[in-house]
Amino acid sequence: MSKTIKDLTAGTAGGIAQVLVGQPFDIVKVRMQTSAKGTYDGMLHCAGGILKNEGPLAFYKGTLTPLLGIGVCVSIQFGVLEYTKRFFAAQNAQNGVGGPDGRTLSSAQLFSAGVLAGTGNAFVSGPVEHIRIRLQTQSDINPTYRGPWDAMKKIYSSHGIAGIYKGQNVTLLREASGYGIYFWAYEKLVQREMAQKNIRREDISPAKAVLYGAAAGYALWAVIYPIDMIKSRIQTDGFSAADGQKYKSILHCRISRQSPKATPSANAAAQSKLNRRNNAKQAQMNKRQSLVSATRIFSGVDGAPRIVAVIPLTEDVRAQNVSSILAESLDVPIDHVPELGVWKLRAERFKTSIHFVNLPYRDFYAALDACKVADYVVFALSPTVEVDAWGDLLLRTLQAQGLPEVISAIAPGFPVDHKTRPGIIKSLLSFMQYFAPRQTRIFDLNAGPDRLNALRVLTEGKPDDVRWRDGRAWMLGENVEWLDGSLAVTGVIRGAQLSADRLVHLPNFGDFQVSKILSAPSLRQSKPRNATGIDVEPVVLAEPDADDADSLVSTNDPDDMANEQTWPTEEEMRDADDMNDEIADLPEAEKGTTRKAVKRVPKGMSEYQAAWIVDDDDDGDDVDGDGESKEDEEMEEMEQEEMVDMPVPEEDNEMDASSRKSVAFKDLDVEEEDRQLQSWRDRQREEQDDLEFPDEIDTPKDVPARTRFQRYRGMRSFRTSPWDPYENLPRDYARIFQFEDYKRTERAVHRRAEQAGAGVEPGTRVTVFLKDVPQDAAQHDPRYPFRNTEYEGSVRSKDPLILCVGPRRLRVNPIYSQHTRGGGKGANNVHKFERYLRHGSTTVATIYGPVVFGNQPCVLLKETTDPQSPCLVAMGSFRNPDTMRVIAKRLILSGHPFKVHKKTATVRYMFFNSDDVLYFKPIQLYTKHGRSGHIQESLGTHGYFKAHFDGPINQMDTICMSLYKRVYPKWAELHQEKRDPLPPSDAMEE
Incomplete structure (x- = not known):
């Protein structure tokens, strides 16, 4: 008899013995794994329940299936194992390791042999165990299957071969990992015994062989039992949602939790009359307490x-x-x-x-x-x-x-x-x-x-409750007056405690410091009174702490001396002194002789129409003066030529509502109308081109590309390539404050505001005195985290808008960037600049402005000729003050594959001189069909070059090169709308 036949015979005999001995234990294991939590108190309880309710033969339910299949399973398992061991032994003998005959295998070889044996075994044991578990867990009353053959027939007819192999993936994982550990542990124990006593394998006593096998079995189950638990639940689960399927995958089965109310004992307790009555009473008390606490202030x-x-x-x-x-x-x-x-x-x-x-x-x-x-x-x-x-x-x-x-x-x-x-x-x-x-x-x-x-x-x-007001103090001003040089606002504190150390915000006027907070009489009294009804003076409830009070400083002071610069020479200092002397000798301007300001306005525009023009000296698309494209620069020059100078009155064109209505609108001439129409069409066409060909521009022929794009850089990967956020920062960046940990600061601020004694309690009627409020605050008397919505017009980055965030309204020129899914930053926190705020898309708008805490609502408005009817552009919420967020503007230079040979192409029209090709040679190329490559060499003097790619390309493709430059937003300003004086009323928010 050959060695292989001996291995198969021994494996079959061992497998039959394993089934007969282990079947009672296996059915107890499966019942406990698949039953609801709390059904059985332990192994003995489960075994006793089976014996009592189903009889002793129930321990051998489903035995026929493993008896028929386990022989083949174990035969394959031992056959693959011994073949793999002989293969590794032959390899060891050739390499001179593993003893004289190479049979002493290493740990890795033993584990690999066990993994291969378990994998081969799983293809037969998977369906066998599936059928067995179905028979073990079905009820004796109206059973679904009459036996193994009936089960296989019904499952195959309803769900095909996939139904037979249900749970095969987790079975492969269990068998491979389990038998890898099993045979490694067993063989290592045997090798240790042989080495210590210098004996052969045949000389090991049967008792020790059984002991080593038991130890290896414990190691196997210690590793695979969680996997076996998942396998049992998946193989007893339904085949589809109609069959009551609970688990969609291995991961879903692993993380799913079963409600304790599903167990018979817990469910019975939860549904008892006493528990239901107590739960209803507690819910009623909680609702009543919530209502009382919410209305107590009134x-x-x-x-x-x-x-x-x-x-x-x-x-x-x-x-x-x-x-x-x-x-x-x-x-x-x-x-x-x-x-x-x-x-x-x-x-x-x-x-x-x-x-x-x-x-x-x-x-x-x-x-x-x-x-x-x-x-x-x-x-x-x-x-x-x-x-x-x-x-x-x-x-x-x-x-x-x-x-x-x-x-x-x-x-x-x-x-x-x-x-x-x-x-x-x-x-x-x-x-x-x-x-x-x-x-x-x-x-x-x-x-x-x-x-x-x-x-x-x-x-x-x-x-x-309005959620963004939670945790903040606010007040409706019932009376506003000037007392002792301060603005005194009387009202009832709402929301949270009002602290004299914190700044308060007056809508339309900004932030101010509190000088003191006094008690105020109720509406029924003219003066505060004590318990006996005698008039008393107002009590000081809170005063600012000099060491803890907030400062009005909202921006940092840039230190120009910290920059890299050269010290001025003596000649430059002397010229500067002479210039200062000349300026000092100039006489003072007489009153009424100050030259009027001059605005640049289109031809044919009246003075009234010019009053609506906002000076935009610093409204260029880029801070560094680098335009979008050559066409943009030409259009700007053409517009400047068409502009004329118009004097601006000294009153700065302030006019009341009646004067606005009385001025007749002056029609523009035909040429100006045509020019403005053409300008509007050019903007619409530019937006459409950016939508169809995002970020693509034509390389200028009259300016070297290395000069035109000298501020841009190439990146191998937009998400992972490093970008130093502190590199070449503009001077305005030194004015902003950076949080070491914004979330931690936010939590600390909220904890401090919620502490007892942090300020005057809400519901208290007080008079708040504000310092350094301008006089017109009392005269005009102010009364009180984007998604593009219904606005269909084009909104470009840095277009002037009005941002309403919490209690503030700001004039902003935001820049837009992509919002990554899930709010991720990528490895380098670089985000792509968006030229337009797209309709229906989610975009991040960035500005330099005051920091807010919490998920404040944000609304973007666009002004129109009617100040009380702006356009709603976008809505969203405050995100975070991430000063390390790099907003990179992308430009794409495109070229045409002039000649193509497999992976190599001759490209033209990307550059127009050989120096530009050499300058941009290190930057990676890519095509619109997904190929990537690099410039190999320049060809001639007209900007042609040879490029090699990672795959064949065709002449229908387009060669592209992406260049990036960091862009920065502009500073926000307080938005102040003009209002007519109204009856005394005011609003103040902290």
């Missing part, structure tokens, strides 16, 4: 007033009528209702106070500011006039900014016929639910019950 005689912003959305509606009709339901005397501004009202019937903020129609920015501080916003609708474009713009902007509790109502004075009333209300509700989906009804203020219900919502309900 409770009591001196509680904080509920701020209600009333915004008309159509021209025929007045906010004054809406607030007055609501107040009539309170049964309180009404003397005068202001048309605009804040109207304070005490609702004794509901034991609260209301401050109505009446807003005019088409006052866009006032509506935005009012909603920043309001608890409720009432949108007044008309049943006869549709909401126009301005109302739609306002609603979209407020939706992006964050809306408080919304109430939609039909304004009084518009009686609705009973027949048409349901249809009108349904139409208005459908419209408003798009912007505030939680609305369930429209209140008709012409009906008494609806007025009372609307008033109940305003006085008894819990207003929704």
Whole structure:
């Protein structure tokens, strides 16, 4: 009998013995692996349950399948193992290692032999174990399969060969790793015994051989048991979702967790009557406590007033009528209702106070500011006039900014016929639910019950929180006056604690320091009183700490001496002194003789039209003066030639609204109209070209490419090639502050603000004194993380826009860059510059501006000729102040393969002289069909060159070279809109 037949016979006999002995243990293992958590307390509990409920023969369920297949499995396993061991022994004998006959195998050889044996075994053991596990886990009552052959037939007919081999991947992993460890451990123990006692393998006693086999078996199961657990669950799982499949893959099975409520014991406990009653009671108490805590600030005689912003959305509606009709339901005397501004009202019937903020129609920015501080916003609708474009713009902007509790109502004075009333209300509700989906009804203020219900919502309900206001103190100014040289703002603190050490922001005017915070009397009193009712002086509640108070310094001071520079020579210093002397000798200009400023405006433009032109001395597309392309430079020169000088009045063209309306618009001449039309068409064509051929430009013929693109560099990989973020930074970069860890700083700021005693508690009526506020703040009296949306026009990088972020409004010239999926930075934190803000795309806008904390809403607006009707360009949220973010502008130089031979091509039209070819030779080339290559040599003097690529190319391809340059944003400025003085009202936010 040959050696191979002996191995197969021994393997078969061993496999049958293994099945007969191990089958009872295996069924217990499978039952515990596949049952729900908590079904069995342990191995004995499971075995006892099987014996009691199913009888002793149940331990041998599914035995026929492994008996028929295990012989073949183990035969293949031992056959492959012995063949592999003999192969390695022969290799060792040739190399002179592993003893005289090479049979002493190394650890790697033993493990490899076990892996190959397990892999060969898995192709037979996978289907065998699948059928066996299906038979072991099925119920005795109405079993699915009558036996192994029936199981194979049904599974194959329904799911094919893939159903038979279900779980084969995890079976291969288990068998390969397990038997690699098993045979390595067994052979190493045997080799150790032979070496210690200097005996042959045949001389090892059977007892020790069994002991070594048991030890190797323990090592096998220690490694493969987690894998076997996954295998059992996958092979007992359904074949599809219709069959109750729970696991989609090995990874899904590994991370899936089973709910404890799925177990019989836990489920029974959770569904008990007592537990259900306790859970309901706890949920009720939590909701009640949440409601009480949320409305506690409004409770009591001196509680904080509920701020209600009333915004008309159509021209025929007045906010004054809406607030007055609501107040009539309170049964309180009404003397005068202001048309605009804040109207304070005490609702004794509901034991609260209301401050109505009446807003005019088409006052866009006032509506935005009012909603920043309001608890409720009432949108007044008309049943006869549709909401126009301005109302739609306002609603979209407020939706992006964050809306408080919304109430939609039909304004009084518009009686609705009973027949048409349901249809009108349904139409208005459908419209408003798009912007505030939680609305369930429209209140008709012409009906008494609806007025009372609307008033109940305003006085008894819990207003929704605006998330970006959480953790911040804010206040609606009820009274604003100048006291002792400071601006004194009186109101009730809302949100979080107000600290005198922190800066406060006045919309339309900027940030200011607090000099002190005093207590203020309630609305029912003229002066503060003590417990006995005697008038007392206001109490100082908080004063700034000189060591901890915030500074007004928002930008860093650049140190020019830290740059690399040469010291000026004596001659240069002498020339500078002479120039200063000449300037000092000039007489002072007489009053009224100052030369008027001059603007560059197009020909044919009137002085009134010139007033709308914004000076853009520094609005070039690139900070370094490098234009987009030759065509851009030529267009700029042509535009400059068409411009004329126009004097600007000393008043800086400030005019009131009435003067704007009285000036007639002057039509431009035909030539100017044609020029502006052509300019608009060129811009549209440029945007379309950038969309179809992004970043591609033509190499100029009259300027060497090495000069035109001297500020650009090549990169082997845009995501991984290193880029030093501190290299060649502009001077403006020295003005910004850098956080060592922004997230840690944000957490520290929030923790400090939440500490007890950090400031004056919310709900306290105070007077806040602000230092160094300009006088016009009291005269004009201010009242209160992008995605391109509906704006269809082109928006280029550095186009002037208005950014609304949290309580601030800034004039910005943002630059745009790609938003990587998942917010990843790549290995080098380099992001591609985008020339345009694309419609419907997600883009990152970057500016130099004030840092904010939290996920603040951001809205980008574009000004129009109507200051109260800007265009909504984009909406998003604040991301982070990442000063290490490198925004790289890409240019693509393209060439044509003039001649092609397999992987080599002669390229033309990328350069036009040989010096440029040598200059850009180190930079990698690529084609639009996915090939990459390098310049080999220059050919001739006209810019032709030979290039070699990593694969064959054809003449239909395009050769490209990418060049990159870092670009920087511009500094943001505070946006200040001109407003007419209104009745005393103000808004202040921290």
